Amino acid sequence: MSAAEDDTELRDLLIQNLENSGVLNKLKAEMRAAVFLAMEDQDRQENKTPLINENLKKCLNTKDGRLMASLIMDFLQVFNLDFSLAVFQPEINSVSSGTRLTRSSAALHREQGDVPNHH
Numbered sequence: 001m002s003a004a005e006d007d008t009e010l011r012d013l014l015i016q017n018l019e020n021s022g023v024l025n026k027l028k029a030e031m032r033a034a035v036f037l038a039m040e041d042q043d044r045q046e047n048k049t050p051l052i053n054e055n056l057k058k059c060l061n062t063k064d065g066r067l068m069a070s071l072i073m074d075f076l077q078v079f080n081l082d083f084s085l086a087v088f089q090p091e092i093n094s095v096s097s098g099t100r101l102t103r104s105s106a107a108l109h110r111e112q113g114d115v116p117n118h119h
Contacts, residue, residue, distance in 0.1 A: 026083070033083035040090055053091075060092065 018024040059065035069092050076085040 029081075029083040033086040036087045037090070056092075 015024065018027075060069060073085060073088065073092075076082075076088060
């Protein structure tokens with residue numbers, strides 16, 4: 001085997017190992033989040049008006065929509081999907097006019113019968 005073939009085989013083995021351990025996907029997610037946040041920061045510095053997702057805005061203006069967004073954020077936090085959360089939160093905050101619900105308020109809504117309890 002030539003040195004180039006050895007390098008290619010080693011690279012492929014390394015990539016496979018990083019994929020199997022989840023490290024490569026986490027790095028990709030971190031990079032996507034960093035790119036998104038950098039673009040958003042650049043838009044803020046240039047005082048650009050953020051693009052508004054009207055359907056999301058309508059959804060977040062409802063009690064159920066805010067609860068749904070809160071549950072998604074809770075899911076991302078519980079499963080340590082920090083980079084997805086880093087992208088999701090600014091997108092939600094850019095169109096949200098109401099306050100976000102916390103985990104405890106989501107539980108309160110469930111107790112009041114507003115949300116089905118699927119335990």
